[in-house]
Structures are given as C-alpha cells and as structure tokens.
Amino acid sequence: MGAPTFSISIPQILDGPFEPDPLRAYLARAEELGFEGGWTSEQTVGGAPMLAPLELLSWAAACTSRLRLGVAVIVSSLHDPLQLAAAATAVDRISHGRLDLGVGSGGDFRPFAAFGVARETFIGSYTEGIHLMKAAWADDPTVTFHGRFRDVDGVPIPLKPEQRPHPPLWFGGGAPKALARAVRLGNGFMGAGSSTTEHFRGAVATVREELVRQGRDGTGFRIGKRVYVVVDDDSARARRRADEGLHRIYGDLVSRFGDVAVAGTPDQVADGLAEVLAAGAETILLNPMGHDVDADREQMERLHAEVLPRLV
Secondary structure (H helix, E strand, O other): OOEEEEEEEEEOOOOOOOHHHHOOOOOHHHHOOOOOOEEEEOOOOOOOOEEEEHHHHHHHHOOOOEEEEEEEEEEEEHHOOOHHHHHHHHHHHHHHOOEEEEEOOOOOOOOOHHHOHHHHHHHHHHHHHHHHHHHOOOOOEEEEEOOOOOEEEEEEOOOOOOOOOOOOOOEEEOOHHHHHHHHHHHEEEEEOOOHHHHHHHHHHHHHHHHHHHOOOHHHHHEEEEEEEEEOOOOOOHHHHHHHHHHHHHHHHHEEEEHOOEEOOOOOOOOOHHHHHHOOOOEEEEEOHHHHHHHHHHHHHHHHHHHHHHHHO
C-alpha cells in the first residue's frame, strides 16, 4: 500500500446568508495545500441547516481546478435513481471528471414515509437503483431496464459522465451485507464519521474478506474514513468543541455513537489519525468541527502544518 492520502470536508452548514468569498478562499487554499479532495455529506432533513451536497459541489467545481469533489454519502434509497444519475453526471461534466460519488441505504430510522419509500423494501429498492444508475451512465444513449421497482423501456439518456464507465462509487454502511454490496458494486468503502475507529477496523476486515471471496483485486478498491477532528492546544476545549459540533449535526443520535471524534493537541490528533490508518484507512477525509468557514480554515491550516507531517 502506498502513502496515505488526505481530503478535507467542505463547510456546508449555513446559519445566515451564503457568503461566497470565504468558501472560495477555503477551496483555493485546500488545493494549494495539496489535499486530494473536498467532500460534502448529505442531510436532507435534520437539525443542521446544511446545503445540499451535489449542488454545492457544482458550485465548488467552478472555484477549483484540481481538487477531487466528493460526497459521502448520499442516502440514495431516498432519491429517484435516474434523477440522481443525471445530477451526478452534471457535476462530473462541470468539474471535468472530478466527482467521487458516495452512496448508502441509510438506517431504518430514516423518515421513509416522507420520501414515499416503503420501509419494508428500501434495501431492495436501493440496490436496484444502483444498477439503474449504472445503466443510465452506460454508453447506450437509450436505457432499458426491467426491475422489481422500476420499468424503463427505451428511455433516451444521451448525456453521460466524463469519467467512464461512471464516477467512482464509494459505499457507506457497516453491516456485513452492506459491506459485501460495497465490494460487489462499488469502487471503494468510506467509513462513516459517526463510527468509532474500532468499528471501522472490523468493517475493513470484512471488506478485505469480501474482496477475496468475490475474487476482486483489492488494488482497485479504495478504503477510507471520514474523521471528525478538532485541533486545539487545550485538549479539554477541543473535546468540548467536538461534542458541540457532533450534537449540532446529529442531535440526540450522538448518544449512540461512542467516542468518534479525534480531538486534542496536535500530538493527540496525530495519534488518533495514526490509529485510523493502522485500522486500514488508505485515505482519510478530515472533517474539521469549526463553527463557520473561517474556523474550519484555521483547523485545515493547523492540520496541514502541525498534524499531517507527523503521519507522512
């Protein structure tokens, strides 16, 4: 395995008017610092006022030239597959082939009724939807697909992604069946920021077992993890900031997570990230827990200057 790579999250929480200049500067600095990618997440409904991920990536594409643009993960069980495929194609085209698309089924706590999705069959519908998106991205300008939930007969879809056969598909999830599905259908596995390093370690072991069982070449399948992170010279203050940030995103669900954030002094954060790498991450998506874009940029600068040199 080569040297690990690092990406950075793109600030999405919008407490007031959208201010383009600080975010444009953040993205430009991420490119200057050499981060591999800038990533978003999805929270269509929830407590945090978050900008929609693909729409934000479309805007970010115009502000960058090299940075990979990712989302981890879109809960695609709550999306129409053809519309989602078209949106992904648009971002991939606008960015000249820089999109990384993460998908996940979502847990059974999701408000499926609000999206017209049957809780009893959402996994089957989600899996079928992935196959339909791949059909929409295929070379044939018309799509025919007969599934359990969708019937598509000769529908014209002439616009295709720049990346062939499609943008890299990263899968989320942690259950054994979800990880087997990731290996079967995807190009990578992205461990959730809401999972502990120890849970991630177990998921990586399962992914590697599935790569062997399914006869896939592991060199073509990437393993990563989102890590919520706070760097502060005061370790107790760092932990408080991390707890506040997690609660802002997840609300009372944080009580289920355990100790998922890596927070503390530069040495402590480096040690925590080293544990993630030792657990099997080939790439880490660093997710600063600042309260605004400027605070996230300050965290990005400290991570680059004071933490990452200890890891590479």
